[in-house]
Amino acid sequence: MGRHSCCLKQKLRKGLWSLEEDEKLFNHITRFGVGCWSSVPKQAGLQRCGKSCRLRWINYLRPDLKRGMFSQHEEDLIISLHEVLGNRWAQIAAQLPGRTDNEIKNFWNSCLKKKLLKQGIDPTTHKAITETCIKEENKSPEATTPIQIPSATSQGSTFLISDSNYYDNNSIITEASREIFTTKSALDPLFCYDFQSGYNLPLSHYQNQFGVNSSYGFTSMPSLTNSDHGNLSVTEFSDNNSASKISSLFMNEQVKESSSNNSSNMSTIYPSQMRNVMENNNAGFSWDGDNKLDPLFHFQQVNGIKSEEFGTSSWEEGQLQTHNSIDFTSYPLTSLSEDLTQANFDVFHHI
């Protein structure tokens, strides 16, 4: 064992990605789409292995990534999913739009674990630590009494965990859904969600929305899962799919939260942004060399103009809040940083 075979062929770069590399990879993927990762470095002119490119794209460059802090709802969802799935981060990430498995894993290890421990909950078993100890002492495999956990959601509800069910104020994960979670592919290419309406929609909707056809290479973008090699395929909402139900519950809640906060949501900007990307993908992008894809875009320069100088009225209030009717193509996309940071306006406004 050792490094991947693709990495052994030649001396390849390792470590942090430079802006130039990011630009090359982004331009390549936006132009040609996601296909064979092993051929990407050569085609894109990168001294990286395909795996590294894939990771960089998935964890950082994808335009549909949500950046910024995890909401209380996301946090609750991660905890509940972790109870069912354990450390299957990819499957957990599949239920959290815009989040990557790496991000969730990091968040779990750095924050949630400690939070649960502070609350007296074993982050592995999701049971009260005292009960875990008692159980181990008694060697009793079954626990029928639900455990009341002092943690509460932002809505003030209480979690109840038993061996067979998990409840929160929105969803119930039963044994049936547990089965679905544990058997459902993490890279479920069939789940697709309409960011504007909050419902899963058939492919035709996306074709209308984006003008998508198979010539576009964005096989991984519309879904947050990595349907890298497939077409942009979606499925009708299935009543039997508890996982999708839970996703929907969560995402509907997100939309509600977003609107109630009178702010835009990254996800809701997405279709227009995507169309913009697609319409430009033959031309590629120029990269503002002074910019980094940084959450602190408010203080970065965009085409020589500090973005804070744009003022809140032009983009945030004027356009983003009425995103549903805006044609973003009227704003020429000239730099990736501009593109991505605009897409994440809302998220970082909350920081």
Place this chain on the structure above:
DNA sequence: AACTTTATCAACCGCCACGAT
């Protein structure tokens, strides 16, 4: 101000599964 500790997160490593040959 200097140093140490802790937290965060991007990236790598090693393994596994799967398809092609």
Place this chain on the structure above:
DNA sequence: TATCGTGGCGGTTGATAAAGT
């Protein structure tokens, strides 16, 4: 059937930033 190439996943590491002393 065996081997190889590749993608995907989870665990881990190391660099950096932030907080504490």
